Amino acid sequence: MPEISRRAANLGTENAFVVLAEVNALARAGADIVSFCIGQPDFPAPENVQEAAIRAVRGGKHGYTPSAGIDELREAAAKYMSRVRGGLPIRAEDVVVGAGAKPFIAYAILSTTDHGAGDEVIYPNPGFPIYESQIAAHGAVPVPIHLREARGFAFDPADLEGLITPRTKLLILNTPQNPTGGTLDRKTLEAIAAILKPHPRIWVYADEIYSRLAYEGEFFSIAQAPGMVERTIISDGASKTWAMTGWRIGFAANPALAPVFTRWITNTDSCASQISQWAALEAVTGPQDAAERMRRSFLERRDLIVRLLNEVPGVKCLVPGGAFYAWPNVTEACRLIGAADSEEFRKRLLNEAGVAVLADIHFGSRVPGEGQHVRFSYAASKEAIEKGVARMAEFIRRNTKKAA
Numbered sequence: 557m558p559e560i561s562r563r564a565a566n567l568g569t570e571n572a573f574v575v576l577a578e579v580n581a582l583a584r585a586g587a588d589i590v591s592f593c594i595g596q597p598d599f600p601a602p603e604n605v606q607e608a609a610i611r612a613v614r615g616g617k618h619g620y621t622p623s624a625g626i627d628e629l630r631e632a633a634a635k636y637m638s639r640v641r642g643g644l645p646i647r648a649e650d651v652v653v654g655a656g657a658k659p660f661i662a663y664a665i666l667s668t669t670d671h672g673a674g675d676e677v678i679y680p681n682p683g684f685p686i687y688e689s690q691i692a693a694h695g696a697v698p699v700p701i702h703l704r705e706a707r708g709f710a711f712d713p714a715d716l717e718g719l720i721t722p723r724t725k726l727l728i729l730n731t732p733q734n735p736t737g738g739t740l741d742r743k744t745l746e747a748i749a750a751i752l753k754p755h756p757r758i759w760v761y762a763d764e765i766y767s768r769l770a771y772e773g774e775f776f777s778i779a780q781a782p783g784m785v786e787r788t789i790i791s792d793g794a795s796k797t798w799a800m801t802g803w804r805i806g807f808a809a810n811p812a813l814a815p816v817f818t819r820w821i822t823n824t825d826s827c828a829s830q831i832s833q834w835a836a837l838e839a840v841t842g843p844q845d846a847a848e849r850m851r852r853s854f855l856e857r858r859d860l861i862v863r864l865l866n867e868v869p870g871v872k873c874l875v876p877g878g879a880f881y882a883w884p885n886v887t888e889a890c891r892l893i894g895a896a897d898s899e900e901f902r903k904r905l906l907n908e909a910g911v912a913v914l915a916d917i918h919f920g921s922r923v924p925g926e927g928q929h930v931r932f933s934y935a936a937s938k939e940a941i942e943k944g945v946a947r948m949a950e951f952i953r954r955n956t957k958k959a960a
């Protein structure tokens with residue numbers, strides 16, 4: 557049997573998909589599971605978007621498009637990304653359309669680091685697991701920067717200063733954040749920009765896929781800080797804002813790198829689905845009522861789940877500023893039930909109480925001194941939230957009695 561490469565053998569994954577397979581196997585065997593695993597809106601894409609896709613199919617929009625995307629969508633996405641970011645100057649030629657925002661993580665790493673050269677990429681931990689796996693897969697050095705509960709899950713800008721070396725090529729930022737739901741506020745982002753000022757060779761990848769799901773005040777991008785727009789790759793897309801995860805449309809904007817990303821796409825996907833591109837054009841330019849309704853619904857569910865989680869014995873949950881994730885601290889709950897860590901807690905919660913969540917170790921190595929956390933995606937119905945959290949409370953009470 558021929559061997560697979562070390563690169564492929566060591567390739568990381570999104571453990572959400574691994575846990576999901578576990579949950580599905582239990583559900584198939586007849587278990588009643590309330591799942592908070594999956595990181596996607598629980599709504600269909602808006603009607604007007606669906607109609608636009610049907611029009612594209614019927615209208616013969618079946619062929620390849622330019623690798624950077626159809627001109628109409630690049631133009632609309634540039635205006636849209638600018639509008640969401642305080643009128644930041646973004647031109648259509650700075651924008652590339654991809655098959656989701658995710659591929660731009662790889663393209664950004666591939667375009668700013670060289671394989672095996674010792675080039676370093678700083679990325680948030682806990683964070684979207686694809687950052688670390690793609691940095692390693694492309695032969696760069698992953699340098700985690702720790703998010704702190706005491707700072708609302710932002711990192712301390714002083715930590716960044718300590719991590720920058722002459723080999724640092726790229727800094728990945730994510731706000732609002734997966735998995736904590738935390739945000740980097742304007743003050744923090746301006747402090748980061750000030751630290752980067754004497755290091756003009758460092759690129760920034762601003763993963764802003766949850767930009768429209770920021771709940772406190774106006775969204776602010778690091779690209780809006782003085783001197784940052786040229787060196788920042790802004791990443792956004794249709795997945796979360798318009799409930800289009802399976803349609804695979806993302807946008808990345810940077811004046812210097814847009815032609816480079818375009819070449820990567822020619823080498824990989826050729827282009828994003830033409831049908832989805834016409835649908836995304838409608839999503840971006842059409843009525844925003846459905847997107848606003850979904851946002852309001854996530855906000856209501858955030859308030860519900862945070863209130864309920866804080867009533868559970870041994871659980872403390874900060875109010876997340878964005879996305880649709882809650883990241884409760886379960887250190888005390890683990891102690892109460894005699895679980896060694898959040899992963900044992902997660903497994904027992906799934907098997908003994910039928911509640912599926914992800915553990916902090918699915919988002920990077922545990923941050924020293926920060927305790928144990930699990931992730932709830934609250935893109936679930938109110939009934940599921942009430943039932944799931946009640947089950948968790950009952951599970952902890954039952955096992956606390958046993959442990960005592």
Ligand SMILES: Cc1ncc(COP(=O)(O)O)c(C=O)c1O
Binds near residue numbers: 801
């Ligand atoms: C932080 C973050 N970035 C990027 C993505 C990928 O988005 P897309 O569906 O547009 O590829 C996700 C999806 O979960 C995410 O959480």
